[in-house]
Amino acid sequence: MKKWSEVALGIVTGIGGFLEAGSIATSAQGGAEFGFQLAWVLLLGALSLGFLMEMSGRLAAVSKRTYVDQLRERFGFRFFVVPLLAVLVVSFMVLASEIGGAALALEMATGISHGWFAVPLALLGWLLLWRGTFSAVEQGTAVLGLVSLAFAVAAWKLHPQWSTVAHSLLPSRPTRNGARYWYLAVSILGASISPYLYMFYSAGAIEDGWTTEYLAVNRVTSMLGNLFGGGLAIAALVAAAMVFAPHHVKIDQFEQLAQLLASPLGRAGFWLFVATLCITCFGATVEITLSIGYLLAQGFGWQWSENLKPARDARFSVSYSVAILAASIPIAIGADPLQLTNISMVATAASLPVTVIPLAVLMNDRDAMTKYVNGWGTNLALIAIAIVSIVLFFAAVPLQIMAGG
Amino acid sequence: MHDIRLVHDILDAQLCDRNNQNVGRVDALVLEIDDGRAPRVATILVGGSIRARRIGRWVTTLLDLMRQVRHTSDDKVSRIPFSLVRRIDDAIHVDVDEKDLPSEHRERWLKQHVVCRIPGAEGERK
Numbered sequence: 329m330k331k332w333s334e335v336a337l338g339i340v341t342g343i344g345g346f347l348e349a350g351s352i353a354t355s356a357q358g359g360a361e362f363g364f365q366l367a368w369v370l371l372l373g374a375l376s377l378g379f380l381m382e383m384s385g386r387l388a389a390v391s392k393r394t395y396v397d398q399l400r401e402r403f404g405f406r407f408f409v410v411p412l413l414a415v416l417v418v419s420f421m422v423l424a425s426e427i428g429g430a431a432l433a434l435e436m437a438t439g440i441s442h443g444w445f446a447v448p449l450a451l452l453g454w455l456l457l458w459r460g461t462f463s464a465v466e467q468g469t470a471v472l473g474l475v476s477l478a479f480a481v482a483a484w485k486l487h488p489q490w491s492t493v494a495h496s497l498l499p500s501r502p503t504r505n506g507a508r509y510w511y512l513a514v515s516i517l518g519a520s521i522s523p524y525l526y527m528f529y530s531a532g533a534i535e536d537g538w539t540t541e542y543l544a545v546n547r548v549t550s551m552l553g554n555l556f557g558g559g560l561a562i563a564a565l566v567a568a569a570m571v572f573a574p575h576h577v578k579i580d581q582f583e584q585l586a587q588l589l590a591s592p593l594g595r596a597g598f599w600l601f602v603a604t605l606c607i608t609c610f611g612a613t614v615e616i617t618l619s620i621g622y623l624l625a626q627g628f629g630w631q632w633s634e635n636l637k638p639a640r641d642a643r644f645s646v647s648y649s650v651a652i653l654a655a656s657i658p659i660a661i662g663a664d665p666l667q668l669t670n671i672s673m674v675a676t677a678a679s680l681p682v683t684v685i686p687l688a689v690l691m692n693d694r695d696a697m698t699k700y701v702n703g704w705g706t707n708l709a710l711i712a713i714a715i716v717s718i719v720l721f722f723a724a725v726p727l728q729i730m731a732g733g
Numbered sequence: 734m735h736d737i738r739l740v741h742d743i744l745d746a747q748l749c750d751r752n753n754q755n756v757g758r759v760d761a762l763v764l765e766i767d768d769g770r771a772p773r774v775a776t777i778l779v780g781g782s783i784r785a786r787r788i789g790r791w792v793t794t795l796l797d798l799m800r801q802v803r804h805t806s807d808d809k810v811s812r813i814p815f816s817l818v819r820r821i822d823d824a825i826h827v828d829v830d831e832k833d834l835p836s837e838h839r840e841r842w843l844k845q846h847v848v849c850r851i852p853g854a855e856g857e858r859k
Contacts, residue, residue: 392823393747400758401745405787408745458851461859629747629758630840638854642844645854695741 335548341466342381342553344473345528346374347560348612349429349582350422350519350673352605353666355561356588357579358512359568361505364488364496367562369513371497373520374558376716379709380684381550383691383702384526388533389542391696395530396626398690399683411682412627415523418679419620421672422522423655426612428665432582433606436598443660450656453614454649462535462634465618469611476560476608478589478600483563485592486570493566511731514724515670517716518677520558524619526683531622535634540700564588582666613652621648670732678724680717688714737821739774747824748779748813750831757811757836759825760784773815777827779836780810811836 351370358366384395391398400408431445456465502509529550538546567588572579579585582605589597589604618634625632625644638645659665688710691702702710737743743759750756760783765775785792800808811834813827820826831837848854 397747401747404740404745405760405784406789409788459853459859625755629755631755635859637856637859638848638851639844639856642840642848645848646843 331545334542334545337467337470338545338549339553339556340474341470342549343476343557343560344470344608344611345525345615346377346520346554346557347473347476347479347564347604347608348519349426349605349609349665349669350522350676351516351561352429352564352585352608353579353582353669354512354515354519354673355565356568356572356585358516359565359570360572360577360579361512362502362509363569363573364493364566365500365502366509366512366516367493367496367565368499369516370520370558370561370565372499372716373517374554374561375709376517376713377521377525377558378551378554379706379713380521380526380687381529381554382547383687383706383710384530385533385538385546385550386543386700387687387690387697388530389538389546390540390698390700392534393696394534394622394626395527395687395690396623398696399686400627400629402690402693402696403686408627411523411686412623414679414682415527415623416620418522418672418676419524419616419623420651420655421668421675422524423613423616423620423651424658424663425665425669425672426609426616427656428659428663428668429582429609430606430613431659432665433602433609436583436586437602437606442665443662446656446659447653449610449613450652453610453617454652456614457618457634457648457652458638458645460634462532465614465634466532469607469614472607473611475600476604478593478597478604479560479563479567482589482592482597483566483570486567488566488570493562505731507727507731510723511674511727514677514720514727515673517720518673518675518680518724520561521680521713521717522676523679523683524616527623528615528619531619531626543700567592580666617648617652617655620651621645671728674724674728674732677720679721681714681721684710684714684717742821743774743825746821748777749824749826750834751819751826751828752831753826754831755824756827756829756831756834760787762815763812775815777813777815777818777825778810779813779834780808781836782808783810809835809838 388394399411427446427449430449431442434445435442571587571591586598586601589601621644624647630643631641632644694701739762744762746759748756748758757779759777760780761778762774763776764772766772785796813829817828818825819828
């Protein structure tokens with residue numbers, strides 16, 4: 329019984345983890361500019377993230393060490409510096425974007441410029457981390473994140489041609505403006521597959537004391553959670569295709585996105601959008617902040633746990649505190665939230681090889697994984713994801729220059 | 734435990750002190766070779782300057798320059814005798830106290846001067 333409630337919670341967490349500033353913005357941009365056509369990229373992103381989370385959760389449950397622990401132990405400090413710096417930079421950018429998304433939601437609600445909300449939001453997130461426990465953070469953001477189900481209601485009420493939507497779940501090439509199409513595909517993948525998500529997930533498995541008994545729970549929650557999350561992002565893309573594409577509206581501000589829900593659901597839709605954007609971005613803010621603390625503490629071997637009082641793990645607590653406050657500065661001094669989000673998603677996509685490829689070594693290490701090493705199916709999936717990550721690494725920057733903004 | 738491989742199992746592994754606190758990772762190992770005796774693992778080194786040396790000479794040079802600018806000389810490296818290793822499992826358990834390790838000075842400094850000055854930092858449980 330307890331296990332099933334954990335499955336339910338895990339799925340809900342997956343939904344909340346998937347939808348945030350990045351995936352809402354990029355899905356909507358994709359829908360506005362290319363109709364349903366990019367839906368397959370979201371499916372690919374959700375499946376990839378599901379596989380990566382399942383593996384990093386299994387790694388932690390079996391070896392009793394997190395993915396970051398293993399990166400340092402198995403590959404040594406000299407190699408570890410590369411993913412450390414890459415993930416730190418990318419996480420910081422995404423963190424700033426999420427603070428921007430939440431701040432923009434508050435601007436839409438109050439009319440006060442978003443710059444004013446950045447520091448208070450960071451302080452609120454910090455307070456939650458300083459005083460709260462891991463399960464408080466995880467469950468709070470998960471349950472509140474359910475407000476994003478509004479996207480499914482919106483897509484359903486807009487009466488899209490579902491057969492065309494289903495058809496778009498298979499990859500297809502654009503008929504026009506190829507560079508922009510592939511740029512948006514890269515952004516969507518960067519928004520879906522974030523290193524902080526699987527690092528957070530594997531640290532969570534240690535915080536919650538997972539053992540091999542949890543492997544079934546892990547498999548179900550990581551796959552279903554991300555498929556539901558991806559489904560909601562597809563709903564956002566479908567809504568954008570129905571609302572924006574017929575009028576050839578290009579999204580260059582977060583505020584425009586309120587139409588996704590306001591158009592089918594009226595005034596209530598506007599407020600639902602504000603709530604969804606604010607809650608999902610704030611949830612992501614707290615989780616990314618914690619991930620930055622985990623990354624540093626585990627990489628350098630400091631004492632860490634969100635369940636300990638800050639005085640018992642000083643370096644860990646100070647690093648997440650500095651991270652969240654520093655990340656509020658770009659928005660506070662006037663960076664554009666949507667531009668920041670788009671650039672962060674492309675940077676995330678480019679950073680993936682350094683965290684995806686080492687997983688292939690770790691998941692096949694019998695010393696650490698015993699009989700729970702990857703089978704041929706999961707290895708095949710991991711190789712496919714690794715190939716995608718290498719393509720993203722080479723394509724991201726050229727596409728950003730050709731078709732970004 | 735089966736045979737232990739120094740680089741695979743010991744280098745970069747988590748260190749825990751006698752109170753089961755994480756106190757850094759094994760940043761380097763020192764082998765002692767005396768005439769007429771078998772070589773043996775003598776010391777575990779923990780510290781930023783040791784890690785820097787592992788990345789490359791340019792990092793060490795950079796850190797030396799910074800140290801000269803800031804006029805600090807000691808590099809806060811912990812040297813833990815390998816004979817103090819008590820157990821090797823998920824981590825390497827050593828019979829030392831966190832308070833005696835120079836490499837943990839930043840943890841102690843941050844705790845005393847920063848963390849404990851903020852309300853809600855202390856206590857048994859969250």
